[in-house]
Amino acid sequence: MMTRTRTLTVLVVSGAMLAALAAPAFALATYPPNKPDSTELINHQNVLGDVTKGLFWNGKAITFHGEAIGEVMVRGDYAWIHLNDDAYMVENIEEGAKLGGYNSGMAVWVPSALTKQIDTYGDYQHEGSIVSIAGVFNGACKQHGGDMDIHATSLRVLAAGHVVVDPVRPWKVVLAVVLASIAGLLFWFERKYRYLLRQSGRVGT
Amino acid sequence: MIVRPRLEDHLVIGKYTGKVIVGVGLLMVIPLLVSLGFGEWDTAVDFVISISACLIFGFGTQLFCRTEKDMNWSHGLVVASGAWVWATALGALPHYLSGHASSYLDTLFDVMSGYTTTGLYLLQDIDHIANGLNMWRHLLTYAGGQGIVVIALTFLFKGTSGAYKVYVGEGKDEKLLPNVVHTARAIWLVSLTWLVVGTAALTATGIWLGQMPIRAFFHAMWVFMGAWSTGGFAPQSYNTFWFHSLTYETICIVIMIAGSFNFALHWAMWTGNLKEIRRNVETISMFVTLSVTTLAATFWLAKANVYPDAMSLLRKVFYQIVSGHTTTGFSTVYAKAFVTQWGPIGLVVTTIAMAIGASACSTGGGIKGIRMGIMSKAFLQDIRRMVSPESALVSQKYHHIRDVWLDDGLVRGAMTITVAYVTIYAVATIVGVLYGFPLDQAAFEAVSAASNTGLSCGVTAPTIPALMKVTYIASMWLGRLEFMSVFALGGYLWSVVRGR
Missing domain, CATH: 1.20.5 (Single alpha-helices involved in coiled-coils or other helix-helix interfaces)
Incomplete structure (x- = not known):
């Protein structure tokens, strides 16, 4: 009886440890890279003589997912959120993520009611919820003074955010x-x- | 013959460098308190380590370098430039301990960028860094804008007659008041008053824009520090694009322009001489060059049809050009958009605005408005000489606080520093080109570093070669201290090795 319990305990603990180790990799596997990702959208051309790429993404409907970062800024019926699809989308440096370059993401203009689904915004002590949106990409938005943004029409939370502890x-x-x-x-x-x-x-x- | 410095010289330099570093350590108490307030315990420990390291250096040098001798000119220049090196090396500890940088070199880059009010950075994942570290990043740039030596003069130097030498060594030569310590305090009085008013205005706007009050306050204070010091750091990776607000941008523009003004101009207005802003050669020079660069960029981007309407076009162009011209480095476009949307002409125009830069004795960098004014006046004087009768005496004056007659010495001084700036712009550009970056992008980034601006078109990244990082660090340092004190430090080191 004792041996059985011990074996079970070892199995459960090993399983938990494996799951903990594999979680980030699994999570990453759950969220394939955006197509187009923020880097591709930022790099889209719109200068005289090279407008083909700009015409391709500007005004197009796209889906985009990333970590909700910072805060929501509600402006009446709509709100601004920022979604980062960078190396720290699932796990940040305080949690053990490797350095993966600068942050990268997109500003999203979204109906305020939809943002209520987002429970956590990323900062030093939090890893933000991973959010997927669908909407129209604007290389230089007429409504927002030429800002590069996405006007979202739908929003879905793919994963809730969590508290990050940076141990001393x-x-x-x-x-x-x-x-x-x-x-x-x-x-x-x-x-x-x-x-x-x-x-x-x-x-x- | 090069004379080897005597023991007394080393003691004077060590003593005063130690005082400045104690000041840096005391400055770190502010981010330590912020970390404690937000419960960021690991970051708080980082600051205790860093403060202790600064105090060990500062008290150690003061203990071992005990002398009654006061500073001479070369001591002052060496202390100013040397203190910046030590302040950078020790000020980088919190960055390094945070784990957000790939190497100590990267953290040195960030801290030199902060002190010199440049604004380029290599820290990674800044959207997840601690509030304490964000406070330190912005405090670096705010303190660096007034001058870290000015801080030491204000609080730690007790009326020593050598104080003026170290003050000049930091690239400032205006005496607002007869006593240099009083001048340093006057600079702080102006800066702290602006800090209170600017932070209040941005906090109120932030809350109105939908920020939580505590975030609105800290973001406002940090953005103010970035704008006033013409530093360009911002708490989020999106820079001031984060706020998506014309009102926020307008307040930032006012602060950036005010920060780029000469402290002597601020003091003149502070003491009731409001006309000075219309008459001063630097404000006139800035008005002309800012108008020309804005018009050029607007014309090009309108032709390229980048922005959907005139309002968007003007908003984007004016903000980026003011930011570049005042050497702030705030942006409301993505770094790479300078290449992909603004194109080569947009890049060149912004580069010219950054190269000219802000006013002398301000928080800004670049060639400076006063030198542009002096060179333009000298050019006009030469034309007048050519068209006047040979016997005519052609004289020219400019107005900076008082009327100053132009003489060959003044023009030569302005030309010398301008040539030095152009040289460093060229050297840093060549290094970028040798590493494979296109000329226009390499020039943009090199000028941005050497003029202490901080706008980036995407060249600066943690992955660039170490030599490029070192070149940019040296450019920022030389540009901020306006060469002479750095050359004096080089001369001092050379005389230690080769002097007799």
Whole structure:
């Protein structure tokens, strides 16, 4: 009986550990890259003599998904959200993600009512919800002063966001205590030395 | 014969450099408090480590470099440029400990960019960095804009007569008041007043735009610091494009232009001389060059049919050009859009605006309006000389706080610094081209770094070669300190090695 329980425990713990290790990779696999992704949309050409690519994406209906970042800014019936489809979409550096370059994403103009589905926006202490939208891409939006944006008509949350804990590293605490002590000692010595100079009649600056 | 510096010289330099670094350490208390306030414990520990490192350096040098000797000119120049190197090396610790940079070189790049009010960055995933680190990034640029030596002069130097030398070494030469420490305090009085008013205006706008009050406040303060110091850092990777608001952009434009003004002009207006803004050679020069570059960019982008209507066109062009001309580096377009939407002419026009830059003795960089004014006046004087009778005495003056007669010395000084800027723009461009970047993009990025602007067309990235990063760091440093004090540091190091 005891052996059985132990085997079961080992199996459950191993399974949990494997799942934890595989989760980011699995999550990434769940969200294939956007087509077009934000980099491709940003790089679309619209300069004289090279308008073909610009004509291709500008005004087209696209779907796009990414991490809801920062905050929602409600402006009446519509709101601004920002979706990042970069290397930190599923997991950020504090959670152990590898450095993967700059952030990259798209500004999305969306009916405010739809944003209520989004429970978390990404920042230092949060990984934002992963949100998929469908809408029209504007290389230079007439309604929004020439901003590059997507006007979304539908929104779906693919994964809820979560709290991120950035644990204090013990080696940093030890280093902080040691360095702060040395700094304190030097400060004391410096003051003491200056005091002694003053006492001896030499000006201590 | 090169004279080797004596022990006393090293002691003077060490002592005053230590004082400046203590100032940097004390400045880190502000982001430490922000981290504690937001419960960012790991970041708070990073700041304790960094503050301690600064204090060890500062108290250590003051303990071991004890002297009663005051600074001479070369000491002041060496202290100013050397303090910037140490302040960068130690100020980069919070960046490095955050884990958001691929190397220490990248963090040095970011901190030099901050102090020099450039605004280019290599930190990765800034949309997820701690509020404490964001506070430090923006504080760097705010402090760097007024001058880190100015901070030390304000709080740590007690009326030493050598203070003026180190103040000049940081690229400032205006004495608003007879005493240089009082001048430093006057600079802070102006800057802090603007900080309160600007932050209040942006906070109110942020709340109106839908931000939570606490985020609106911090974003407002950081954006203000980025705008006033003509630094260009912003809390989100989207820069000021994040806000999607004409009102927010308009306030930013006002702050950017105010930040690019000479502190002497600010002080003149502060003390009631409002006419100075209309008469000053720098504001006139800026008005002319800003108008010309804006018109050129508008004409080109209208022809290219990039923006859907005139309002969008003007809004985008004016914001980016003001940002470039004031050497701020805020943008409401994606970096790569300068290449893909603005095209080669748009890139060149923005590059010219950045190269000219802001006013002397301001938070901005570039060749500066006063030098453009002096060179233009000298050019006009030469034309007048040519068309006047040989016996005629042709004189020319310009107005900067008071009327100043143009002489050959002034023109030569302006030309020398201009040639130095053009040289560094060219060298940094060549390095970019040698690494395979197109000439227009390499020039845009090189001028942006050396004029301390911070606009990017996508060249600057964590993946660029280390030599390019080093070139940009050196360009930012040389550009901000206007060469002389950096050359003095080089001369000092050379004399240590080769002097007798």
